[in-house]
Amino acid sequence: MRTLCFLLFLANPVYALVLDGEIVRQNGFGTFERLETDTPFAVGYDNFDTDNLYAFDEDQNIELSEPIRVDIGGDAGIISAGTTVASHYVFFDSLRGIHLGYVIFDAPVLGVAALRDTM
Numbered sequence: 001m002r003t004l005c006f007l008l009f010l011a012n013p014v015y016a017l018v019l020d021g022e023i024v025r026q027n028g029f030g031t032f033e034r035l036e037t038d039t040p041f042a043v044g045y046d047n048f049d050t051d052n053l054y055a056f057d058e059d060q061n062i063e064l065s066e067p068i069r070v071d072i073g074g075d076a077g078i079i080s081a082g083t084t085v086a087s088h089y090v091f092f093d094s095l096r097g098i099h100l101g102y103v104i105f106d107a108p109v110l111g112v113a114a115l116r117d118t119m
Contacts, residue, residue, distance in 0.1 A: 016086040016107035023101040048093040053101040070111030
């Protein structure tokens, strides 16, 4: 099972960070891992194939030039143009298994893009 989330945060300026995370239930033996982006890696297509929960800080201080749609949050599922956000990527990337976990951020979550069409 593969779960991917793109998270958006609101503030001015925006420097939101992944602080921590935890897997609370799974049928495997994974742990939380915060990825650093100084070394390239590819996400998806079971590239990691572990039971771990991963998260990384994707980009900071993005001023939206047009409104974007999110699956959770926003104003009726929309984050307005002109809003400054930070983005983060959260995912499980195993070939099998059921996983439940959470990630802690140092800023409020403005919206979550969880489906292919909103990412």
